[in-house]
Amino acid sequence: MLKDKIEAALNSQIKSEAQSSQIYLAMASWAETQGLGGTAQFLYKHSDEERMHMLKLVQYVNERGGKALIPQLEQPTKDFNKLTNLFQTLLDHEVMVSGEINDLVDICLSEKDYTTHNFLQWYVAEQIEEEALARTIMDKLNMIGEDKGGLYLFDRDIENISITTGEQV
Ligand code: OFO
Numbered sequence: 001m002l003k004d005k006i007e008a009a010l011n012s013q014i015k016s017e018a019q020s021s022q023i024y025l026a027m028a029s030w031a032e033t034q035g036l037g038g039t040a041q042f043l044y045k046h047s048d049e050e051r052m053h054m055l056k057l058v059q060y061v062n063e064r065g066g067k068a069l070i071p072q073l074e075q076p077t078k079d080f081n082k083l084t085n086l087f088q089t090l091l092d093h094e095v096m097v098s099g100e101i102n103d104l105v106d107i108c109l110s111e112k113d114y115t116t117h118n119f120l121q122w123y124v125a126e127q128i129e130e131e132a133l134a135r136t137i138m139d140k141l142n143m144i145g146e147d148k149g150g151l152y153l154f155d156r157d158i159e160n161i162s163i164t165t166g167e168q169v
Helices: 004-033 037-063 083-110 114-144 148-158
Strands: none
Touching (some): 004 037, 037 114, 037 148, 083 114, 114 148
16 A cells, blocks of 8 residues: 555656656657657657656556546647757756656655655666667757758657667667
8 A cells, every 4th residue: 555645756756757748749749840750750759658657657556556646737838949959858857857756766765665666666767768868869969050961860860769778770
């Protein structure tokens, strides 16, 4: 059985993962309208990935005798201006989520909930991957700058980057 404090913290993370999915969906849609088809596909996959993070939490809370709350979400920004802004926002967002996961781990330790602590290790590893991938993408974009040919190749190649491993497939 989950302690109330753990249940509340997990429910708050459910909202955060759902909001991440929504934000990346808005980014994907913006990229699609800019003719950045590869970037759009990458972000659609990223949005799905975040929904999966949310679902894992929903099912875990319910399995442990808690009640998962399906949250109301805020409308994400719809204009990202340019690719570097978009991916910087994504990187900042992932850094924030990593902080949330760390706080959750901390709560589990202070409440001596080692089962949830164990469950969260998957999220800890996932955040390392997602942050690293977002940093690699930002490095590439900073290198390309305003070069149109470079941006064309970036958009073509990003479609084949796997979100979970960050590897080219
Ligand atoms: Fe759920 O990993 Fe990104 O936010």
